[in-house]
Structures are given as C-alpha cells and as structure tokens.
Amino acid sequence: MIKKYLEKIYLFLIFILLYAPILTLIVLSFNNSKTRAKWGGFTLKWYSSLFQNEQIMNALYTTLIISLLAAVIATVIGTAAAIAIHGMKQKWRTLYSGLTNIPMMNAEIVMGVSLMLLFIAFHVTLGFGTILIAHITFNIPYVILSVAPKLRQTSRRTYEAALDLGASPLYAFFKVTFPDILPGVLSGFMLAFTMSLDDFVITHFTKGPGVDTLSTKIYSEVRKGIKPEMYALSTLLFVTVLVLLILVNVSPKKDAETAAARKHVRRRSRAGRILIKRVIPVAICLVFVGGGIYYASKGQMLTKEKLIVYNWGEYMDPDVITLFEEETGIDVVYEEFETNEIMYPKISSGAIAYDLVCPSDYMIQRMRENDLLAEINFDNIPNIKNIGKDYLERSKEFDPENKYSVPYCWGTVGILYNKTMVDEPIDSWSVLWDEKYKDNILMQDSVRDAFGVPLKYLGYSLNSTDLDELNEAKDLLTRQKPLVQAYVIDQVRDKMIGNEAAIGVIYSGEAIYTQQENPNLEYVIPKEGSNLWIDSWVIPKNAEHKENAEQFINFLCRPDIALMNFEYITYSTPNTAARELIEAESIRNSKIAFPDLSTVPNLETFQYLGTKNDEVYNELWNKVKSK
Template sequence: MIRKSLQKLYLALIFIILYAPIVTLMVLSFNESRTRAKWGGFTLKWYKELFQNEQIMSAFYTTLVISLVAAAVATLIGTAAAIAIQGMKHRWRTFYMGVTNIPMMNAEIVMGVSLMLLFIAVGMKMGFGTILIAHITFNIPYVILSVMPKLKQTNRHVYEAAMDLGASPLEAFFKVVFPDIVPGVLSGFMLAFTMSLDDFVITHFTKGPGIDTLSTKIYTEVRKGIKPEIYALSTIMFVTVLVLLILINYSPEENEETKTRKKRVKRPSKIKKILLRRVIPVAICAVFLFGGFYYAQESSLVNSKKVVVYNWGEYLDPEVLTMFEEETGIDVVYEEFETNEILYPKISSGAIAYDVICPSDYMIQRMIKNDLLAEINFDNIPNIKNIGKEYMDQSRQFDPENKYSVPYCWGTVGILYNKTMVDEPVTSWSILWDEKYKDNILMQDSVRDTFGVTLKYLGYSLNSTDLDELTKARDLLIKQKPLVQAYVIDQVRDKMIGNEAAIGVIYSGEAIYTQKENPDLEYVVPKEGSNIWIDSWVIPKNAENKENGEKFINFLCRPDIALKNFEYITYSTPNTEARKMIEDESIRNSKIAFPDLSKYDNLETFQYLGTEADQTYGELWNQVKSH
C-alpha cells in the first residue's frame, strides 16, 4: 500500500515538474496585468493583440511555409538517396550511411555556422532562400534514416518480377516497392517537418533581415522582455499539440466482433481516405501556392525602393517607420539587436547588407578603424542642423571628423533602485556588492557595461587595458555573482517595474520610463562616476541603398519626428529643437534625461581598445559567466 502511494506521489511530482511551468504560462496569458508579479483580472486581450501582431503572424506563416516546403523537398531527395544507398554494395552502403549520419551527430551550431560561411562564400544573400536550403540540408539525413529500415524489409525479387511481367522500372517501383515503404516516407516527412518547425540555431545563422520564423521571433522578443502575447502564443501552440495528440491516440471502445473484422480487413476509414487523398494534399498545395506568391512579392522588393535598418530593441517608435514609408514611398525592412557585440560580427562578415545601423560610440570607432563604414553625404541630411553642437563635438571622441555618424540618443549608466526595498541612500556602486540585497540585484548582460561599472567602483578608467586592473574587476564580479538575480538587458526595466528586484544597473532612458510606471523607483549616477554614451546612425560600407539610408536618417532628425520618438522610447534626444517642443516641463528639464554635464567630472565615453583588449575582456567576461 505504502509502495503504491509512493509510486503515485512520485508520478505526481514528475507531472508537476513537467507541467507546472506550462500551466503558469497559460494562466499568465489571461492576466490583465503585463507584470507577472500581480493578477490584474481575467482578459483575452493578449490573444487579440497576438492575432493583430503582424510580425508574429508573419513569422508563423514563414515557419509553416518553410517547414512544409523543406519537409517535402527533403522527403523527395532523402527517399531517392535511401533507395540509391540500399542498392549499393555493403561496403559502400556502410560508408554512405556513416557520412549521412554525421550531420545528425554534429552540434547544430556547427551546421549553422558552416552553412552561413558557405552562403557568404558563394555570394548568396541571407533570406528566405538560405533558410529553406539550410532546412532541406539538415532534414535529408532524417528522411534517409526513416526510409532505410522499410527498404531493408522489401523483397528485391518482387520488384524484378514486376518488370519481368512487363512493368516499367518507374511503374514497378510505385506499384510494388513504394506501397511497402510509405510508412517510412511519411515518418520521414513528419520528422523533417517537426525538426524544421522547431529549429532555431541553424535558422538564426542563415536568416537575413526582415524575415523571422517563430523560434527566432520568440527569441528576439524574450531577449527584450517577455510580453503577454508570447504567453498567448505559447498557450495556443501547447493546446494545439495536445489536441492533435489526443485525436491521434484516441481509440473508441470496440467489441470483439469489430476487432475480429478489422483483423481480417484492414481498410482505412472514410475520414482517413478524405484526409490523405484530398484535404492534406490540397492544404499543402495551397500553402505552396500562396507561400510562393507571398515570397515572390517580398522578393520583388529587392528591385524596389527600400531601406534595411538594424537597430536596438524597442529603440524606435513603430509609427515613425509607418510615417516614413507613407511620406517617402520607401519600404523599411527593420531588424533589432541586443548588444554591440552581437551587431559587430554581422557587419564585419558582410553576410547581410544593412543600409542603416545604430551602434554605440566605441563600436563606431571600431568600425571606422576596420573600414566598415561609408562616409555620409550630409547634403542628403539637411536636418543635421537640429542636432546640438555639443553632441556633435562629443561624437568627435569616436568619429574625429564627424564624417560617419549622426547622433541619435545619448545618456548615462546608473543605478535604479526601489525606495520601498532599499532603506538607505544610494550614492555608490558599492551597493551592488551588499549581501543584504542578495537575489535582488540585476546586472547588465554586456561585457563593457558590467566591467565599466566595476572598474569605476575600483577607481579605474572604464577604458582600462591594464591586466591587473581588469583581473581585479573580474574577481570582484565573481565575488558578486552569488548576489545577482540575473544578467539581463532590456528585462531590467520590466523586472524593476514589477518589483521583482531591488536594484538594477540601467540606462538613463529606461529609468525615465520605469519611473512613469512605478513611482517607487529612483535613478542615480554613483559618485565614483559612470559611462556617458551616444548611439548614432551610421551607414555600412556594403549598404545597397545608401541614399535611402540617408533619407531615413534625415527623417529621424526632423524635430517633430525626434520628439515623437523621444516620447516613445524616453531616451535623451540630441535634437535641441525637439527638446524645446517637449510640453512637460518636468521632462524637458529632467536631470535624468538632460543632466547638466558640467556637474560631472568623472563621466567617460567608451573607447575602442583594440582587438587584443577585446579578447582579454571577452575571456575575463566568460570566466565570470561560467564561474
């Protein structure tokens, strides 16, 4: 009795561990409040917003088309390959099966990077086509693996007998061999479809601007902070899979007579016949047809007016993009990144031709040094006159002749703290090492920002290249790690608003937004000093629509547009005319948004420190993260 009870308890615990997170996610999808910290009442609005979210729905459709097409093509090629391999002599069959198994045994990241380098080498533009080719490539081995066992069970002599009786090789195959291997072919198709539907790593390395699958889209959204729409999407996906599994595995009770009759004659039901012969083929053809039409339309943009923009997450008002498209007739292909370190490899590899990007100061300096940026034709940017002279002068620290960049946003890095959770004045970075706030501290998941904070706390320059100083900073970060709740980027904002942490390192622009949402939050630049940064628009040297990129930058420098953008992202604007138009005097004169820099003598701008220093920082940061 006790043993059975323990078994049931053990089983219950397993189910709780497996499904409690999913149930929590489903409950949150109906929560009126955006924050996970409180229940705001039942609502269906996140589902409504999900279906109104064009980006997510586009990603869903892209995923469906790629998965079906990749699975179909991989099944065709894989089945043919399996037949060819089966017809070989034992030695060669063993060799080719071994070669076929290598992609399945390899890490996905190896396959992803390899395919990306191949596409770059042959000059293919990253996009829908490269994702499709990549998915077909990694799916073929799975199809071969599914079909081979069925081929081994077939009798070769039956095929030969069919030809002896007058059938052509093709006719003999489809009438004699194919019916026997259909289960393997269908299994291969379903396996390929599932693998393609679920893939993230290979897709991430082979996709281009303006195209996302569900996996890459969800990843991008989660990096910026989990939105309720993602809860709704995940709930729908889970329920759909659950219903399909129930339908597939459902079997009504049958009496002995029915079972005996089914044993004698195994005929597919009428519903299955309709599904297999009509519904599924028609559905696949419809997806192919509309998918082909849709992506043909999308690809036609290559020869039309467009601009490809690569910007930080949630760093531009979507309405501004719409206004630009309506006023200029130029289509905007818009992508987002999370850190400068993610941005740089994409630009340096030349795999994707972006027209406008928005790096930070030190990264611009690095790109200029490595000849990755094009000089801007300021004749196409007359609105540059609206950018304050002090910001253009500050830009000379990383763009000495002001030839490559146009300031977009600026600010400081400081501490955001919750006054109800922190009962002492916050004036120093030292509070980030206070054990009293264990599991309530949020740090930036960025090597330069995190080391910069630590170096300033130690009294060093945040541009230090001294190994002893950097080692001390690393040791201090390792010591701090048990106190840190999480290393995050944009999620600092949501967690602090939701009272999920007491202290967080944050950019001043985010601090302004969080204070609007949660009046208990306060922002301070510590006495040891900090980073003053400028993010600027630049144009990569391989841009294909440089003039359109300059039009885009000019549009953003227009005072009314800069004001609209500031009100959306709350990051300080260098556009002096836009600042004059801010109606709220408390914001216009905010010490957070527009601090008096003359009162700070220990603020520094990040500088590019060279390849060797970058490697040192990277190695030390990895040691911190892996400790």
C-alpha cells in the same frame, strides 16, 4: 498502499515540472500588463493584436512555408537517395550510409556555420532561399534514416515478378515497392517537417534581413523582453497540438464489438483516409499557393526603392517605418540585433549589405578604424540642425570629425533602487558591496558594463587597459559575487518592477519605464561617475542604397518623428526640438531622461580598446563568473 501513494506524488511532481512553465505562459497571455512581474488584470487584447502584428504573422507564415517546402523536397531527394544506396553493393552501401549519418551526429552549429561560409564564399545573398537550401540539406539524412529500414524489409523478388509480368520499372515501383516503404516515407516527411519547424541554429546563421522564423523571432526578443503577443501565439500553438493529440489518441468505446460500434469505427477509418488523401494535401497546397502569392508580392517589392535597416530590438516605433514608407515610397526591410558583438561580424563579413545600422559609441569607433563605414553626405540631412550641439561634441570621442555618425539615442548607466527595500538614500557604487543587501542586488551581465562599476568606484577610467587596475576591479567583482542575486540584461527591468530585488544596475531609459510601472523605484547616477552612452546611425561602406539611408536619417531627425520614438522606447533623445514638444513637464525636465551633463562629473563613453585588451577583459570576466 504507501508505494501507490508515493507513485502518485511522484507522477504529480513530474507533471508540475512539465506543465508549470506552459501554464505560466498561458496565464501571461491573458495579463493586461506588458511586464510579467505585474498582474494588470484579465484581457484578450494580446490575442487580438497578435493577428495585427505583421512581424509575428510573417514569421509564423515563413516558418510554415519553409518547413513544408523543405520537408517535401527533402523527402523526395532522401527517398531517392535511400533507394540508390539500397541498390549498391554492400561495401559502397556501408560507406554511403556512414556518410549520410555524419550530419546527424554533428552539432547543428557546425552545419549552420559551414553553410553560411559556403554561401558567403559563392557570394550568395542570404535570405529565404538560403534558409530553404540549408533546411533541405539538414533534413535529407533524416529521411534516408527513416526510409532505409523499410527498403531492407521489402522483397526484390516481388518487384522483379512485376517486371516479368510486363510492368514498366516506374509502374512496378509505385505499385509494388512504394506501398511497402510508404510508412518510412511518411515518417521521414514528418520528421523533416518537425526538425525544420523547430530549428533555430541553422536558420540563424543562414537567414538574411527581413526574413524571420518563429524561432529566430523569439530569440531576438528574449534579451529585450518577449512581447505578450508571443505568449498568445504560443498558447494557441499549444492548444492546437493538444487538440490534435486528443483526436489522434481517442480510443473506441468498449462496446466497439457491437455492429453499431464497428460501423462507427469504419466511418472514422474512412474519415481518416479522406483526411490523409484529400484534406491534408489540399491544406498543404493552400499554404504553398498562399506562400507563393505572399513571396511574389515580396519579390515585386524588390523592384521598388528599398532600405535595409539593422537596429536594436524594440528601438523604433513601428509606426515611424510605416509613415516613412507612405511618404517616400521606399520599402523598409527592418532587422533587429541584440548586442553590438552580434551585429559586428555580420557587417564585417559583408555577407549582407545593410544600408543603415545603429551601433553604440565604442563599436562605431571600431567600425571606423576598420574602414567599414561610409562618410555621410550631410547635404541630404538638413534636419541635423535639431541634434543638440552637446551630443555632437560628445560624439567626437568615437567619431572625431562627426563624419560617419548621427546621434539617435543616449543615456547613462546608474543604480535603480526600491525605496521600500532600501532604508537610506544612495549616491555611491559602494552600496553594491553592502552585506545587508545580499541576494537583492542585480548586476549587468555584460563585461564592459560590469567592469565599469568597480573601475569608476576605484577612481579609474572606464576604458582602463592597465592590468593592475583591471585585476583590482576583478577582485572587487569576485568579492561582490556572493551578494549578487543574478547577472541579467533587460530582465533587471521586470525584477525591479516586481519587487524581486532591492538594487539593480540599469540603463537610464529602462529606469524611466520602471518608474512608470512602480513609483517606489528611484534612479541615481553615482557620485564616482558612470558611463554616458550614445547610439548613433551609421552607413556601412557596402550599402547599396546610401541616399535612401540618408533620407531615413533625415526623417528620424524630424522633431515629430523623434518624439514618436522617444515616447515608444523611453530612451533619451538628443533631438532638442523634439524635447520641446514633450507635453509632460515632469518628463521634459526629468533628471533621469535629460540630466544636465555639466553638473554630472566623471561621465565617460566607452571606447574600443583593441582585440588584445578585449581578450583581457573577457578572460578576467570569465574568472569572475566561474568563481
């Protein structure tokens, strides 16, 4: 009795572990608030906006098209390869079987990087075609693995008998051999489709601008905060799969032995055959035809004027892009990155010719020093007059002559604290080492931001390369680590809104949003100084549409457009004319969004310190994280 009771408890716990995350996702899809840390009431608006979100729907459709095409082509090639290998002598059969198994045993990242380097070596433009080729290559071994065992179970004598009776080789194959191996072929197709549908690594390394699958789209949103529409889509996918599983696994009733029940079973069997032979192929054809029309329309866009933009995630109002396209007739291909370090290799490799990129200060310096940037023709950007002179002056720290960049957003790094959980005003970095806030402190999971805190606290430069100073900062971070609840990036926003921590290191733009959601939060720039960062637009040297890029920069510098972006992303704008258009005085004169830089001491921008110094920083950071 006790044993059965324990078994039920164990089974219940297993189901909780399996389905609690899915249940959480489903609940969030009905949450009226954009943040997961706050329940804003029940709503269905995310399901409505899901089908209006062009980016997500394009990613979904691209995923289905690539998965189906890759599965079909890989199944044909893989089946043919399996037949060829089966017809070889034992020695060669063993050799080729082993070779086809290697890609399956290799890590996916090895194949992803290898295929990317192969495409780059042959100057193949990364895009939809390269993803499809990569998926087909990846899937073929799995099809061979599924078909080969069925071929070994077939009798060659039956095939030869059909030939002796006058059948052609092709006719004999499809009438005799193929029915025997059909389960293996279908299994290979389903395996290939599933692998392709779920793949991220290979897609990530072989995709080009403007092409996203669901996996890469979700990945690009993880660090910046997943959109609620994605929760809605995931819920729909889960429910769809659940319904299909229920339909497939429904058992006949116990009275199936009766004539009526047997008749019902026959009907279901006939319906299943019709589904397999007619409905599924028609559905696949519809997807293919729809995909052909969709990508044909995309191909027509290639003949238009276009612009390829590479920007941070959630760093531009989508309506801004729409307005630019309507006003100019230029088609914008928009792609997002998560960090400067992810963006840089794509630019430096030259694999993709981006026209416009938005790096941070120190990365602009690195790109400029490595001769990756083109000089901007400011005759095409008359709206540069709207950018405040203070910001252009600050930009000279990484772009000495202001020839390569135009400021887009700026801000500071400071401390966000919850006034209901902190019983004293905060004005110093020292609070991050206060024992009474143990397990209530959030730190940035970024090497330069993390080291910037102790360096400024100790009175050193953010850009210090002195090994003694860096080791001193490392020791402080190590001493602080037991007090830290978590090292996070954008998650600090949701945690602070949800009262999950008392203190967090945060960017000023995020602080503005958190205060709107939770009025108990306060932001301060510590008296020891901090980081003043500037993200600016630059044009890579290999840009193919430089004038279009300059036209877009000029458009973004227009006051009304700069205001739209500020209201969407809440990060401070260097556009002084746009600031004057802000209606809310509390925002227009906010000390968080627009602090008087002359009154804030010891603000520095990050500088590129060189490869060797980057390695030192990373080594010391790894020591901190591994303690």
